[in-house]
Amino acid sequence: MAIVLHQFEFSHFNDKARWALDFKAVPHERVSYLPGPHRPAIQRLSGQMQTPVLELDGEPIAGSAAIIDRLEERFPDPALYPEDGAEREQALALQTEMDQTLGPAARTVVFSALVNEGAYMTSMFARGKPAAKRALYRAAFPLARGMIARGNGVDDPANVAVCFQTTREWLDRLTTLRSPAGYLVGDRFSVADLTAAALLAPLAEVGHVDMRRPRPIPESVTEVLNRFAGHPTLDWVREIYARHRPERSARL
Numbered sequence: 001m002a003i004v005l006h007q008f009e010f011s012h013f014n015d016k017a018r019w020a021l022d023f024k025a026v027p028h029e030r031v032s033y034l035p036g037p038h039r040p041a042i043q044r045l046s047g048q049m050q051t052p053v054l055e056l057d058g059e060p061i062a063g064s065a066a067i068i069d070r071l072e073e074r075f076p077d078p079a080l081y082p083e084d085g086a087e088r089e090q091a092l093a094l095q096t097e098m099d100q101t102l103g104p105a106a107r108t109v110v111f112s113a114l115v116n117e118g119a120y121m122t123s124m125f126a127r128g129k130p131a132a133k134r135a136l137y138r139a140a141f142p143l144a145r146g147m148i149a150r151g152n153g154v155d156d157p158a159n160v161a162v163c164f165q166t167t168r169e170w171l172d173r174l175t176t177l178r179s180p181a182g183y184l185v186g187d188r189f190s191v192a193d194l195t196a197a198a199l200l201a202p203l204a205e206v207g208h209v210d211m212r213r214p215r216p217i218p219e220s221v222t223e224v225l226n227r228f229a230g231h232p233t234l235d236w237v238r239e240i241y242a243r244h245r246p247e248r249s250a251r252l
């Protein structure tokens with residue numbers, strides 16, 4: 001039975017799932033949705049409205065952490081969970097905390113600029129779609145803008161400021177959490193490193209094909225990225241991608 005990832009292009013939570021699939025070399029299909037119009041189909045498929053959703057063994061699994069958990073069970077080698085019980089608990093707790101705080105904050109930071117760049121957003125999220133679909137999405141963008149702003153927390157300037165602060169705090173905290181070996185938990189790559197790197201990828205300009213933004217990048221987006229540029233944790237993110245994020249695994 002085919003393994004299918006229902007996803008948004010570029011999204012950092014989606015890259016957690018893509019990374020786990022590629023890391024474990026699981027052959028799979030990917031179906032990309034446009035943010036907004038995705039809702040009815042994802043709701044029908046999984047009973048909730050967010051991506052990523054993985055269809056595995058005929059069952060929809062929603063949410064990056066649940067997807068990684070199921071992949072770890074079905075395809076244990078190579079492992080993303082530390083072998084040692086205490087380290088595993090620590091890695092999973094870090095994942096949960098970053099999913100709840102860093103992920104939404106980093107997204108708000110980037111969307112605070114993206115939400116004013118309809119053409120650029122279309123080139124990102126409608127990548128690979130037929131020209132007519134891209135044109136329709138671009139044309140509908142001004143109508144969807146308010147919903148996108150609300151959905152990504154950028155309609156409230158006070159929230160945007162808190163999200164910049166939260167992101168900065170995570171960048172600093174991750175500097176202190178890294179072991180001499182360069183990993184967040186123990187001395188090898190785990191779900192904690194995958195989560196931190198994927199959720200910060202939109203700020204780090206990683207080279208991987210799944211997360212490399214179209215060029216040229218609008219000035220408003222560059223201005224936001226410049227607020228964090230040069231932070232050592234972003235160097236670490238690029239290094240973790242280069243060392244541990246494989247190219248795409250086989251497509252079915």
Ligand SMILES: N[C@@H](CCC(=O)N[C@@H](CS)C(=O)NCC(=O)O)C(=O)O
Nearest residue numbers: 011013049050051052063064065099
């Ligand atoms: N905790 C979830 C968060 C997923 C999430 O926030 N997905 C966003 C894209 S980054 C989404 O689908 N948003 C569309 C919507 O809420 O309608 C996970 O880890 O997968």
